[in-house]
Amino acid sequence: MPNRIPNKEDIVRAHELIKPYINRTPVLTSATFNHLFSADLYFKCENFQKVGAFKSRGAIHALLNLPKEELKRGVGTHSSGNHAQALARAAKLFEIPAYIVMPENSPKVKIDAVKGYGGIITFCKPTLEARESTLKGIIERTGASEVHPYDNYDIIAGQATATKELIEEVPDLDIILCPVGGGGLLSGTALSTAYFSEKATVVACEPSGADDACRSFKAGKIIPSVSPNTIADGLLTSLGQRNFPIIQKYVNEIVTVSDETIIKAMKWTYERMKIVIEPSSAVPLAAIMEEKVTVQSKKVGILISGGNVDLKNLPFR
Amino acid sequence: MPNRIPNKEDIVRAHELIKPYINRTPVLTSATFNHLFSADLYFKCENFQKVGAFKSRGAIHALLNLPKEELKRGVGTHSSGNHAQALARAAKLFEIPAYIVMPENSPKVKIDAVKGYGGIITFCKPTLEARESTLKGIIERTGASEVHPYDNYDIIAGQATATKELIEEVPDLDIILCPVGGGGLLSGTALSTAYFSEKATVVACEPSGADDACRSFKAGKIIPSVSPNTIADGLLTSLGQRNFPIIQKYVNEIVTVSDETIIKAMKWTYERMKIVIEPSSAVPLAAIMEEKVTVQSKKVGILISGGNVDLKNLPFR
Numbered sequence: 351m352p353n354r355i356p357n358k359e360d361i362v363r364a365h366e367l368i369k370p371y372i373n374r375t376p377v378l379t380s381a382t383f384n385h386l387f388s389a390d391l392y393f394k395c396e397n398f399q400k401v402g403a404f405k406s407r408g409a410i411h412a413l414l415n416l417p418k419e420e421l422k423r424g425v426g427t428h429s430s431g432n433h434a435q436a437l438a439r440a441a442k443l444f445e446i447p448a449y450i451v452m453p454e455n456s457p458k459v460k461i462d463a464v465k466g467y468g469g470i471i472t473f474c475k476p477t478l479e480a481r482e483s484t485l486k487g488i489i490e491r492t493g494a495s496e497v498h499p500y501d502n503y504d505i506i507a508g509q510a511t512a513t514k515e516l517i518e519e520v521p522d523l524d525i526i527l528c529p530v531g532g533g534g535l536l537s538g539t540a541l542s543t544a545y546f547s548e549k550a551t552v553v554a555c556e557p558s559g560a561d562d563a564c565r566s567f568k569a570g571k572i573i574p575s576v577s578p579n580t581i582a583d584g585l586l587t588s589l590g591q592r593n594f595p596i597i598q599k600y601v602n603e604i605v606t607v608s609d610e611t612i613i614k615a616m617k618w619t620y621e622r623m624k625i626v627i628e629p630s631s632a633v634p635l636a637a638i639m640e641e642k643v644t645v646q647s648k649k650v651g652i653l654i655s656g657g658n659v660d661l662k663n664l665p666f667r
Numbered sequence: 668m669p670n671r672i673p674n675k676e677d678i679v680r681a682h683e684l685i686k687p688y689i690n691r692t693p694v695l696t697s698a699t700f701n702h703l704f705s706a707d708l709y710f711k712c713e714n715f716q717k718v719g720a721f722k723s724r725g726a727i728h729a730l731l732n733l734p735k736e737e738l739k740r741g742v743g744t745h746s747s748g749n750h751a752q753a754l755a756r757a758a759k760l761f762e763i764p765a766y767i768v769m770p771e772n773s774p775k776v777k778i779d780a781v782k783g784y785g786g787i788i789t790f791c792k793p794t795l796e797a798r799e800s801t802l803k804g805i806i807e808r809t810g811a812s813e814v815h816p817y818d819n820y821d822i823i824a825g826q827a828t829a830t831k832e833l834i835e836e837v838p839d840l841d842i843i844l845c846p847v848g849g850g851g852l853l854s855g856t857a858l859s860t861a862y863f864s865e866k867a868t869v870v871a872c873e874p875s876g877a878d879d880a881c882r883s884f885k886a887g888k889i890i891p892s893v894s895p896n897t898i899a900d901g902l903l904t905s906l907g908q909r910n911f912p913i914i915q916k917y918v919n920e921i922v923t924v925s926d927e928t929i930i931k932a933m934k935w936t937y938e939r940m941k942i943v944i945e946p947s948s949a950v951p952l953a954a955i956m957e958e959k960v961t962v963q964s965k966k967v968g969i970l971i972s973g974g975n976v977d978l979k980n981l982p983f984r
Contacts, residue, residue, distance in 0.1 A: 376693060378715075397941040398695075617978065624714040624974035626941040657941035661934065661983050 351415050355596060356507040358545040361538075364411050364507040365514055371410045371443060373399050375512070377519045382622045387638055389645035392523070394516040397627050397657025401467070404512050404535055404655055405436035405499070411508030412497045413440045421446055424494040428474075428481035430456040431584060432656055433499035438469030449494050451485045453477075459660055500534030501590030510538030514546055516651050523550040524648040527634035529655055530554040530563045530604065531585035533593030539653060540600035550651065551602040555637040557582045558606040563589050567597065567604045581609045581665055584630035584655065605642035612636045613665045620666075628659040668732050672913060673824040675862040678855075681728050681824040682831055688727045688760060692716050692829070694836045699939045704955055706962040709840070711833040714944050714974025718784070721829050721852055721972055722753035722816070728825030729814045730757045738763055741811040745791075745798035747773040748901060749973055750816035755786030766811050768802045770794075776977055817851025818907030827855030831863055833968050840867040841965040844951035846972055847871040847880045847921065848902035850910030856970060857917035867968065868919040872954040874899045875923040880906050884914065884921045898926045898982055901947035901972065922959035929953045930982045937983075945976040 351360055375398045383391050396404035413421060424447035427437050434450045441448035450469040452461060453476035464471055474484040489496055498505065512535070513526065526543050530536040540552050556563050560578035566589050574588040589597070616632035619625060631654045637643050638650075668677055692715045700708050713721040730738060741764035744754050751767045758765035767786040769778060770793035781788055791801040806813055815822065829852070830843060843860050847853040857869050873880050877895035883906055891905040906914070933949035936942060948971045954960050955967075 381717075395941075400698075402941060620943050620978055624712075624719060624943040626937050626943060661937055661981065664978065664981070666978050 351504050351507060353503060356503055356510065356541060360507050361510045361514060361542060361545060365511040367414050368407055368410045368508060368511060371400070371440070372406055374515060375399050377516060378623060378625070380623050387645055388647060390649045391645070391652055392516065392520045392650065393623070393652050393654050394512055395625065395654045396512055397625060397631060397654050399656070401432065401435040401439050402656050402658045403432035403436065404509055404653070405432040406439065407511050408505035408508035408534060409433065409436035409440040409497065412502060412504040413444055415504045416495055420495050424449060424492060425497045426451070426485055426489055426492070426494040427497050427499060428452070428485045429499055430460050432658055434460070434464045434469060435467055437497055438464050438467035442468045447492070447494065449488045449492060451481050451488065453481065457660065463658070498590070500532035500587070501592050503592060505534055506538050506541070506592065506596070508538070509535045510542040512653060513539040513542035513651070517542065517546045520649065520651060521548070522649060523547060523651045525643065525645065526550050526552050526651040526653070527555055527637060527643065528552065528653045529582070529585060529630050529633040530556050531560070531630065532587040533563065533589045533597055535653060535655060536601065537593040537596040540596055544600045552600060553637070553643050554597070554601050554604040555633040556604055556606050557585055557612060557633060558608055560585050561606045563597070564604040564606050566594060567601070570598070581612055582630040582633055584628060585633070605637050607633060607636040607640050607642060611640050615639055617666045625654070626657045626659065627654055628656050629665070631655045631657070668821050668824060670820060673820055673827065673858060677824050678827045678831060678859060678862060682828040684731050685724055685727045685825060685828060688717070688757070689723055690716050691832060694833060695940060695942070697940050704962055705964060707966045708962070708969055709833065709837045709967065710940070710969050710971050711829055712942065712971045713829055714942060714948060714971050716973070718749065718752040718756050719973050719975045720749035720753065721826055721970070722749040723756065724828050725822035725825030725851060726750065726753035726757040726814065729819060729821040730761055732821045733812055737812050741766060741809060742814045743768070743802055743806055743809070743811040744814050744816060745769070745802045746816055747777050749975055751777070751781050751786060752784055754814055755781050755784035759785045764809070764811065766805045766809065768798050768805065770798065774977065780975070815907070817849035817904070818909050820909060822851055823855045823858070823909065823913070825855070826852045827859040829970060830856040830859035830968070834859065834863045837966065837968060838865070839966060840864060840968045842960065842962065843867050843869050843968040843970070844872055844954060844960065845869065845970045846899070846902055846947050846950040847873050848947065849904040850880065850906045850914055852970060852972060853918065854910040854913040857913055861917045869917060870954070870960050871914070871918050871921040872950040873921055873923050874902055874929060874950060875925055877902050878923045880914070881921040881923050883911060884918070887915070898929055899947040899950055901945060902950070922954050924950060924953040924957050924959060928957050932956055934983045942971070943974045943976065944971055945973050946982070948972045948974070
């Protein structure tokens, strides 16, 4: 794919390319929630995606776009989250090495998950500098290609396919709600909504303890996170350079919600919908609960980003 | 419906009757599990059913079969579990009273759930005698109809529709695995398999700490549970009089599994399939894990009975 903002055809092609390697995840509804909020809510369940998160889409798409010679030398990233697992799984499918740099204090459950997909882990000190320099060393040594978790147009086009599927299933959505961290899923969602939906607006939902996207959106320039603090561990990162202009152009609004409501929304989702989601996935429902977005009588699409959570430490009271 | 073992037409009719009031629940698969067990597993997800359990099917069907005059006077049952919620919900739909007798030591979460569906709760001492006599008194006073949770042909025909749907979706199943408690779901599953499947065998799966069905099946007569003890709280009851002959005739085998494996199967289901299930629903997967049933190269249907669980006390280690 060319190194520019993906157009409609790029996303259609991305979808065709990745289809054999990903799940077409179900869109679930809840009569209880619909009744409670007097709206029709459609949950696009990327927790049922390969490796339990939408990240599989972008990772596969990025690898499919690497020239064969480069692909052979492998791929690398620094991440302790879903992107690491998704990249390791994608690399395994293509029988190439995935070099994953992880902070030495990463939870065992995440280390095991990356190992389970065959990722080659290098541990480093838990600072961004250490992560970047360690990865740089590996890439110089191996010739692997770095695949950034979100600041990458192939990744953006891959993540966009989730919302393309959602719109195919429910064409007349009024609003699409999407969590925002680095902006990979959000920028993809915004593009797919602009290209494939007739009327839907896009509202990004962010934890108030990690509100760099909201502040950046208002300021008109990227304001990086400084010591973000939220239960939504997938949303701690700051907006990417390639993601921000797309968000500025195609996202209608960014709202913030409290961790307290995120936890409540998470619990409600387990209880009423009987699905396992990670805290980041509960942020859009929390925005509805806090009435930060008006959904009454509307058809609302909601991106459930993933389901990778430490089940021994669920934050429910 | 006539007061006899439901025939094929009875179950077809039951399905048509209840369709407007229940969810057609999804059949999910897991590439991880399929790989792990070298089999094709199809999970019929009744945790996504109304009130979070298959019990909604039988409850609605029982009410639809009551003569109008009787229906008006309401329905009653003694239960602290999913049947109580299902009956309360069904009664609410038809705007009739549901009298629910619950032991005074029932967990608050279950009491609240029944109240939430508008059930009229009467508390009693936590003995079977107290439950039965309290219900008898209410029925004499109100003229309500007792709806037994499983020892009832309308209930059996209602529960049978879950497996009918599963077979419609995956016609060429080799084996169907079903948990067994009182035998309502199992007898319905056995009938639907006999009527609608070409070749599937039915294997019932039971916790070894509540193995009355297994012992009854072997002995050729009902041997009631004496102080059963298992994490699978939906499977503590003894087999019903109407359920046992159906099970004797149409079930191929009953296997038992340990609570330790049930908990492990439950955790795996949350982790890999990202769905919330109650312990009873994990019993069939536990049977596969303990190799009590041979699934290699087979197409296997699995009844996930429900998803009502106390999320604050998940048994994971």
